[in-house]
Amino acid sequence: AQSVTQLDSHVSVSEGTPVLLRCNYSSSYSPSLFWYVQHPNKGLQLLLKYTSAATLVKGINGFEAEFKKSETSFHLTKPSAHMSDAAEYFCVVSAILWNDMRFGAGTRLTVKP
Amino acid sequence: NAGVTQTPKFRVLKTGQSMTLLCAQDMNHEYMYWYRQDPGMGLRLIHYSVGEGTTAKGEVPDGYNVSRLKKQNFLLGLESAAPSQTSVYFCASSYSVTQETQYFGPGTRLLVL
Numbered sequence: 001a002q003s004v005t006q007l008d009s010h011v012s013v014s015e016g017t018p019v020l021l022r023c024n025y026s027s028s029y030s031p032s033l034f035w036y037v038q039h040p041n042k043g044l045q046l047l048l049k050y051t052s053a054a055t056l057v058k059g060i061n062g063f064e065a066e067f068k069k070s071e072t073s074f075h076l077t078k079p080s081a082h083m084s085d086a087a088e089y090f091c092v093v094s095a096i097l098w099n100d101m102r103f104g105a106g107t108r109l110t111v112k113p
Numbered sequence: 114n115a116g117v118t119q120t121p122k123f124r125v126l127k128t129g130q131s132m133t134l135l136c137a138q139d140m141n142h143e144y145m146y147w148y149r150q151d152p153g154m155g156l157r158l159i160h161y162s163v164g165e166g167t168t169a170k171g172e173v174p175d176g177y178n179v180s181r182l183k184k185q186n187f188l189l190g191l192e193s194a195a196p197s198q199t200s201v202y203f204c205a206s207s208y209s210v211t212q213e214t215q216y217f218g219p220g221t222r223l224l225v226l
Binding site: 101103 | 148154219
């Protein structure tokens with residue numbers, strides 16, 4: 001069984017400051033991990049994914065995430081927030097059993113001017 | 114390419130009515146999925162399909178049926194709608210197993226009165 005916990009339901013930052021969205025996972029397998037972003041009234045779009053290659057993964061729009069097996073974490077970061085980053089972010093864990101894909105509850109990111 | 118499209122965008126039903134949601138993809142993907150998104154719960158998998166003519170249950174299949182008669186289409190049916198099925202429904206597709214990127218449609222907002 002797998003599960004994902006996004007530690008913050010809402011994060012608020014000022015434009016130009018760093019972003020940290022936290023995700024912990026639990027998996028019985030060697031998981032793949034994803035971050036998706038959802039802008040208001042839109043579908044989900046892939047930001048980045050980890051599939052057992054490099055532990056530091058770079059994604060689109062300046063986001064990156066580091067897979068830390070010892071801490072079972074996959075936190076999403078960005079050095080400098082932009083107003084356009086305001087959205088809902090979902091951490092996802094997936095394994096070979098392909099109906100075993102679990103989404104976190106989501107973190108809503110607010111960016112203040 | 115249109116990607117993944119969903120019809121309709123919004124629908125209001127009365128309890129007991131039936132309806133079908135249509136998902137179409139033009140990326141020649143084998144795998145297709147239906148999710149529901151509820152506040153504070155992330156996305157939960159309803160049903161999925163590994164290819165034309167196949168369907169399988171996901172995490173929350175009760176009250177829903179699906180069909181995949183053509184590779185590019187995946188239909189989600191509600192035979193007798195209930196207020197608990199008020200949600201936003203997302204369709205997604207992927208080339209192969211769930212460790213691959215999923216591509217999401219824009220969603221269908223369903224309100225059951």
